Amino acid sequence: MSARYPSTIDRTDDRDPTSPREADAWGDALLDELHGRPVAPLELETDLGVVHAAMAPAWFFRPAEQWDPWERELLADAVRSPALDLGAGAGRTSLWLQGEGVTVTAVDASPGAVEVCRARGVDDVREGDLNDPPTDRAWRAVLLMCGNLGLGGTRDGIRRLLRRLAAACAPDAVLVGDTVDPGGPPQVGLRLRYRDSVTPWWQQYNVPIAEVPSLVVGTGWTLERHVVAAPDHAVLLRRR
Numbered sequence: 001m002s003a004r005y006p007s008t009i010d011r012t013d014d015r016d017p018t019s020p021r022e023a024d025a026w027g028d029a030l031l032d033e034l035h036g037r038p039v040a041p042l043e044l045e046t047d048l049g050v051v052h053a054a055m056a057p058a059w060f061f062r063p064a065e066q067w068d069p070w071e072r073e074l075l076a077d078a079v080r081s082p083a084l085d086l087g088a089g090a091g092r093t094s095l096w097l098q099g100e101g102v103t104v105t106a107v108d109a110s111p112g113a114v115e116v117c118r119a120r121g122v123d124d125v126r127e128g129d130l131n132d133p134p135t136d137r138a139w140r141a142v143l144l145m146c147g148n149l150g151l152g153g154t155r156d157g158i159r160r161l162l163r164r165l166a167a168a169c170a171p172d173a174v175l176v177g178d179t180v181d182p183g184g185p186p187q188v189g190l191r192l193r194y195r196d197s198v199t200p201w202w203q204q205y206n207v208p209i210a211e212v213p214s215l216v217v218g219t220g221w222t223l224e225r226h227v228v229a230a231p232d233h234a235v236l237l238r239r240r
Helices: 023-033 057-061 071-078 092-099 110-118 148-152 153-166 211-214
Strands: 042-046 051-053 084-087 105-110 126-127 139-145 168-179 185-194 202-205 223-230 233-237
Touching: 023 057, 023 110, 023 185, 051 153, 071 092, 071 139, 071 148, 071 168, 071 223, 092 105, 105 110, 105 202, 110 126, 139 148, 139 153, 139 202, 148 153, 148 168, 148 202, 153 168, 153 185, 211 223, 211 233
Parallel strands: 084 105, 084 139, 105 126, 139 168
Antiparallel strands: 042 051, 042 185, 168 233, 185 202, 223 233
16 A cells, blocks of 8 residues: 555544554555565554454455355456456456456556566556546446445545546446445545554445445446345446
8 A cells, every 4th residue: 555545544643653654564465475474464443443353465365266256246247358457456356357368457556566466467557546547448347346446435435436437438338346334434544554564544435235326326337236245245337
């Protein structure tokens, strides 16, 4: 992760000498996993001071046969070129699509994640803000996986991102994204902790299950499928 993470929250009260250093903690964890080094626990902290265990870096390196059935089911509709993988992480979905013959552009805000994707063989990897997606191609498939549908930061932010993506996509393009039903306030500030470093704060909007249809209306997309495996849920959208 980098300082260009979307919707970074200014937390000046955290900037004291005893605080963890702000760095690419996410990328460091992925690089340790890639190179077979000892991997420390990865933690997710909320802006309320609650710290949870995050998914282990190894999760982001899993082969397709170990993915959740709903992921494999929806991603089968995204086998079309060119594809845009926003928040590519370790490149698992980009590499799978490439194996299916798809031309893929992977984007991540983390320099370490970009390095991992390149080392693993993703052909086109770019470091950038997921809320400012590339527009140099007419995308026919867009991925917002591993909760990345919520990286718009707010409900309005997600709708803006969907409209930007619709404008950058070819007619009949598809978008596959997932999020988690919050079970509480959907908007939360987050950062990742790894060893002695933390990512910058970013704002996440975990979309309530019941809110999905109204979220999509008016963004240039239609809701084709909504798969619920509570608390996780995922969408297949189609460009109108």
